Amino acid sequence: MSVVFERTKLLTDKQFHYCPGCNHGIIHRLVAESIDELIQEGKLEAGNVMGVAPVGCSVFAYDYFNCDMYEAAHGRAPAVATGAKRARPGTLVFTYQGDGDLASIGTAEIVHAAHRGEKFVTIFVNNAIYGMTGGQMAPTTLVGQKTTTSPNGRDEAWCGAPIKISEMLSEIPGAYYIERCAVNTNANILKTKKAIKKAFQYQLDGKGFCLIEVLSTCPTNWGLSPVEAMTWLEENMIPYYPLGVKKDKGAE
Amino acid sequence: MALTLMKGSEAIAEAAIRAGARFFFGYPITPQTEIPEYMSARMPEVGGCFLQAESEVAAINMVYGAAGTGARVITSSSSPGVSLKQEGISYCAGAQLPCVILNVMRGGPGLGNIQASQADYFQGVKGGGNGDYHLLTYAPSSVQEAIDIMMFAFEKAEKYRMPVLFLADGIIAQMMEPVEMPEMVEYKVDPEKKPWACTGWKPGDDPAKRGVINSIYIDTKRGVINSIYIDTESLSIHNEHLQAIYKEAKANEQIWENYKTEDAEFIITAFGTVARIAKTAIDELREQGVKVGLFRPISVWPFPYDAMRETICRDQVKGVLDVEVNEGQMLEDVKLGLEGAKPVRFFGHLGSQFPTTDEIKSEILAMKEGK
Numbered sequence A: 001m002s003v004v005f006e007r008t009k010l011l012t013d014k015q016f017h018y019c020p021g022c023n024h025g026i027i028h029r030l031v032a033e034s035i036d037e038l039i040q041e042g043k044l045e046a047g048n049v050m051g052v053a054p055v056g057c058s059v060f061a062y063d064y065f066n067c068d069m070y071e072a073a074h075g076r077a078p079a080v081a082t083g084a085k086r087a088r089p090g091t092l093v094f095t096y097q098g099d100g101d102l103a104s105i106g107t108a109e110i111v112h113a114a115h116r117g118e119k120f121v122t123i124f125v126n127n128a129i130y131g132m133t134g135g136q137m138a139p140t141t142l143v144g145q146k147t148t149t150s151p152n153g154r155d156e157a158w159c160g161a162p163i164k165i166s167e168m169l170s171e172i173p174g175a176y177y178i179e180r181c182a183v184n185t186n187a188n189i190l191k192t193k194k195a196i197k198k199a200f201q202y203q204l205d206g207k208g209f210c211l212i213e214v215l216s217t218c219p220t221n222w223g224l225s226p227v228e229a230m231t232w233l234e235e236n237m238i239p240y241y242p243l244g245v246k247k248d249k250g251a252e
Numbered sequence B: 001m002a003l004t005l006m007k008g009s010e011a012i013a014e015a016a017i018r019a020g021a022r023f024f025f026g027y028p029i030t031p032q033t034e035i036p037e038y039m040s041a042r043m044p045e046v047g048g049c050f051l052q053a054e055s056e057v058a059a060i061n062m063v064y065g066a067a068g069t070g071a072r073v074i075t076s077s078s079s080p081g082v083s084l085k086q087e088g089i090s091y092c093a094g095a096q097l098p099c100v101i102l103n104v105m106r107g108g109p110g111l112g113n114i115q116a117s118q119a120d121y122f123q124g125v126k127g128g129g130n131g132d133y134h135l136l137t138y139a140p141s142s143v144q145e146a147i148d149i150m151m152f153a154f155e156k157a158e159k160y161r162m163p164v165l166f167l168a169d170g171i172i173a174q175m176m177e178p179v180e181m182p183e184m185v186e187y188k189v190d191p192e193k194k195p196w197a198c199t200g201w202k203p204g205d206d207p208a209k210r211g212v213i214n215s216i217y218i219d220t221k222r223g224v225i226n227s228i229y230i231d232t233e234s235l236s237i238h239n240e241h242l243q244a245i246y247k248e249a250k251a252n253e254q255i256w257e258n259y260k261t262e263d264a265e266f267i268i269t270a271f272g273t274v275a276r277i278a279k280t281a282i283d284e285l286r287e288q289g290v291k292v293g294l295f296r297p298i299s300v301w302p303f304p305y306d307a308m309r310e311t312i313c314r315d316q317v318k319g320v321l322d323v324e325v326n327e328g329q330m331l332e333d334v335k336l337g338l339e340g341a342k343p344v345r346f347f348g349h350l351g352s353q354f355p356t357t358d359e360i361k362s363e364i365l366a367m368k369e370g371k
């Protein structure tokens, strides 16, 4: 019998700790598959991969990605990746970060990694909430969205409107390719995979900073079932955070 | 070998390069800005990397990233900047990353001033960041000594897998002295010697090739640079492992200087530049027939408690004068080590002015007269 489908080699056999219906698992798989394919295609030498896990629900990503890995301080993954990539420029480097990590405590690090045109890829998982700490408001939390620190819903007058990271970073000259994706449908999953792989390819080609924002669910802290969470994402997040390419210097 | 007249900051930077450092990440701050400036010109000449970070927070995390590949990495800053680095330093300590951190101390708290100070002794020696950790911490008292320490700093950092901190007061960085610069050390990352580092693991690699496994308690053969141990058991194993390393460092890495202590009736304890001022005071007092000596810790962590006791706990010693440019920080270690065996007097300045030889002399004379 021939094998038609198997687990990608870039994931370890460790079982994910993510909640049922959480999108982190799908996104992990897409990242790992993309890297694995680049290796299979002979574009990247196996072993020349370094990933940086954040502080957030994906803090244990170093256990899942089957390559050399770092676990960074909260928000500092882009600085860690900068040091790692500068030290081993021939490797493929990526950070994997949540929205609290990247859009709140780590804004300086991500802005300046983009500004310097650092040659690594950031996978930005935006679930509009602080998942790991139990559902507090993030800078990306939608107006009116209830969280444990915005119990009456996010009040724009009090704490601002949700920040659109991809649009913001696109304005930075050093950013090379930025796209916002989602994994709510099969079609979108395929698009996300394409975007991630393209970003990695740009890195291999020595281009500048790339970021793929992936809208993601947090059924646990949104208080919804996995299916309801997908619907909520479609009806609320996608309209505010429009999908698509925000910047692609390679296509210009 | 010929002596060259060099400014402290530049000499320290050059020594780091000679010791094999090829990565520098930093952010400008007085009184150490000459270090990044020097590095920005010198690193490219030796095929190294100088990168001006957006903040000290980022700089130390870049150190974490580069040191994780096994490279020799250094960062430097001054007090307020070193405060910002504490988070990253704690992570480096937790992840057991060898690296060198320079603190060219200035006055504090807060923005303080830009003059030399010794007020970060507590921060450097007693922790700074969160968690049960220590740094190998050296307090050079001359430019030459800073160079000499730099030449073994990376080796120590690698041997114990812990960061090394230089506690240098601003004067060391700002003054010019004739120095002897050592030869360039050739350093190359050797994955066999640094089996924990991110040096290019791939699925299917023979784990035995990595030499020893990543650590005693992580079952992965990949490079995993990490400080989280989520369950109580593994964290306690990790922390016990760290403490065992610190114990070994305490046993082997204490360095100090005794100056004219053999017949001394009064002992001055001081570190860094203050110790040099004390030596002049000691020479002048001895001309007047007052027998004074100096005990100077060079490693302030591990603190040379035993050597200090041996020097001071002798019948002829009547008292100890601790002199610092702070409110008496090393004083706590001096008292801790002596356990009340001898009276300890303190003299210090708080605003970055360094004590004069006359001030030190009059303190000793007052002690002699029993005042």
Ligand SMILES: Cc1ncc(C[n+]2csc(CCOP(=O)(O)OP(=O)(O)O)c2C)c(N)n1
Residues within 6 Å of the ligand: A055, A056, A057, A058, A074, A097, A098, A099, A100, A101, A102, A125, A127, A129, A130, A131, A132, A133, A138
């Ligand atoms: C310096 C610091 N501050 C706060 C925390 C606590 N903390 C852990 S995860 C987290 C939020 C993570 O949220 P996000 O990045 O959105 O990731 P998610 O869990 O949603 O995937 C916070 C605040 C920490 N670990 N370190």
Ligand code: SF4
Residues within 6 Å of the ligand: A017, A018, A019, A021, A022, A023, A024, A057, A127, A131, A132, A217, A218, A219, A220, A221
């Ligand atoms: S808390 Fe939310 S983000 Fe975290 S694993 Fe569960 S569903 Fe995913």
Ligand SMILES: [Mg+2]
Residues within 6 Å of the ligand: A056, A098, A099, A100, A125, A126, A127, A128, A129, A130, A131, A138
């Ligand atoms: Mg989140």
